[in-house]
Amino acid sequence: MRRPWRSVRSRAALGATVVVAVALVAAGIAVLLVLRTSLTDQAGLQAEVTAQGVASDIALGTSLDQLDLPDADENPVQVVDEDRRVLAVSDDLDAISGAGSPQVEPTTAPTSDDDDDDDHGDDDPGKGQVSGDTPQFTSGAATVDGTTADYRFAAVEATTPTGVTVTVYAGAPLATEQGAVSTVRGAMLVGLPALLVVVAAVTWLVTRRALRPVEGIRREMAAITASEDLGRRVPEPSSYDEVARLARTTNETLAALEASVDRQRRFVADASHELRSPIASLRTQLEVGAAHSELLDVDGAVADTVRLQHLAADLLLLARLDAGERPGRGTVDAEALVREEVSQRRAAGRVPVTVRVQAAGSPQVAGSRGQLARVVGNLLDNAQRHAATAVEVSVREEDGRAVIAVADDGPGVPEAERERIFERFVRLDDARARDEGGAGLGLAIARDVALRHGGTLTVTAGEGVGAVFELRLPLAAQVVGDRGQ
Structure with a gap:
């Protein structure tokens, strides 16, 4: 019973489809990872710029309650001290995670000059500074006006003119990154099956076209086997590929086989002819001798027997040589x-x-x-x-x-x-x-x-x-x- 899925065309199409599928899945995953990383890095850069701006205002002496913080839905900002107490936060921020503190309400924090207010209250406090260390990045979420979204947070340390160290957490939305990744992933999920169908179909057609001469060779060989006509030859494609070489080699093999069979037939016919003469002569002499013993030609009978013996020995030696008998060493x-x-x-x-x-x-x-x-x-x-x-x-x-x-x-x-x-x-x-x-x-x-x-x-x-x-x-x-x- 013929099983189509075991044909060369089916196996080639299946193999090509599997290889392309694995390659496309790997490439798709790599593209998604690169895209997500790139967009996340862009969001981190935006968050860092926002955090650096707020930290610079703090370092220049702007009081915490007078900071001009961005809108919470665009760039939520949270300022905390070393004890993780919230000092300032963007308006309309209902909840936050991934920043310095889960609190969204500012608390009053002591400053470093409270105890020395009497001695230095009239002095110029000077300027603070922004830390030159690489910002720390985290991922979290923020709820603004009841809407929760994912954000990339950058943490920048700053020191106030009065010597208080605070950390500014500024976030950038990841909606663009998530939307782009989702769009690309959806396109891949839709396009991948369609592409695999095209690959399988093209591979099937190309393999079928490439193997069509092989099928012609197979049919002709089957016909030769059925008819026992070694004079027939398989069709040779006009191309110069492996199939054409296979056809030429097959025809050369058929030609050699035909010549061998012809030699064997001639050999059998000639051997039969050569054996017939001494056997007939010997039989005639023996029949004459049986009827008339005085007419028996013993010398002739012996000569015919010797000739027959030599001929049989020659035929046996030729048979051994044709069988591939190797000479001694x-x-x-x-x-x-x-x-x-x-x-x-x-x-x-x-x-x-x-x-x-x-x-x-x-x-x-x-x-x-x-x-x-x-x-x-x-x-x-x-x-x-x-x-x-x-x-x-x-x-x-x-x-x-x-x-x-x-x-x-x-x-x-x-x-x-x-x-x-x-x-x-x-x-x-x-x-x-x-x-x-x-x-x-x-x-x-x-x-x-x-x-x-x-x-x-x-x-x-x-x-x-x-x-x-x-x-x-x-x-x-x-x-x-x-x-x-």
């Missing part, structure tokens, strides 16, 4: 391997084989001795089959590799066919008898084994006539060094 003496193959398996050949060693010491290669012997044997079989008078095998070192070259003086290989002869079941001499020419697997096996050992197998023209097959293999010391890195 032993060390093989190239010169000894060549001499053994020449002496033990080619002594009775149609033409003589000579061995020429051009290296100072016998090159050592890494790999499977049995598989490498099979390569050398197949090359010798091929050379003796086509040579006119002689076959020469040389062993040398060149550019850090061991080179085994098998040369014959036969008709050679046309340049256009020098790669084709390494394909399976390929025989260039169509007029050649099947029994003499083999099944066309020897060179294919030789190249596959060479590649599995990290080497190469190529064919070139000989000097004047013939062909030269060169097997190049990495030296054992180099292979061990590469594995150790």
Whole structure:
């Protein structure tokens, strides 16, 4: 059952919406904090200016009952002494909190010159002073004519000309700050959901458009799977993004798979064809022998059996190579391997084989001795089959590799066919008898084994006539060094 919320589009839209929501909420909180702090600081500055003005009047000698205090609803002011007794307060102030005292009625406070009135009553008292310390700020509330509002209070100390220290508390309303914060918060609460809806919709549409080619690739792959037609290809977008690269890689994979399946089909068809001939011949001979024992061709039956055995061994080796069988990690003496193959398996050949060693010491290669012997044997079989008078095998070192070259003086290989002869079941001499020419697997096996050992197998023209097959293999010391890195 398909679940839409588990699709890439849904997850991308949800993820983008969540990320944007978190970012916007964080940004909104930061904006509100900055706005509130800024407006509160402005209110504090206004309160400080008011408090400084009242404190300056007090320092200049203005009596407390003659102070010109601002209106309470704009800038409520309260003057208290060191004992927190209220000395002056703005008119119409019903209640206050956050200032020096919760009292809103002035009380009579003694002055510092009451006791010395007789001695200094006629002297000039001079001027007081306003404290230069940083004002203290507090937040509170004030009730004016029955209306309560929040205020930011600034406290400034002043000394009267007679030496009495008082503290002036002046407030500035926070209504502007609260109104601005409330307006911004409301706008955010309304705009945030709408913005998130837009983000989710845009992300959904963009992701849907971006993934549309992927859906096309999926549908085509499903159709290929259903039809088993590996010749079909997925559509490639004209863009140069990751989806286009995915489509190209998918088509390359389909092409490789199609080629592999085609090779497998040809291999099965060719193997069936090659097996049919010796099996049919062997059956015919056995049936004749069963009916007329005196007519049984034992030598022919044995030859067909041997040929069938060799063909089956070749097919099994190719199957193991196709399955990715790794060669052994032993060390093989190239010169000894060549001499053994020449002496033990080619002594009775149609033409003589000579061995020429051009290296100072016998090159050592890494790999499977049995598989490498099979390569050398197949090359010798091929050379003796086509040579006119002689076959020469040389062993040398060149550019850090061991080179085994098998040369014959036969008709050679046309340049256009020098790669084709390494394909399976390929025989260039169509007029050649099947029994003499083999099944066309020897060179294919030789190249596959060479590649599995990290080497190469190529064919070139000989000097004047013939062909030269060169097997190049990495030296054992180099292979061990590469594995150790």
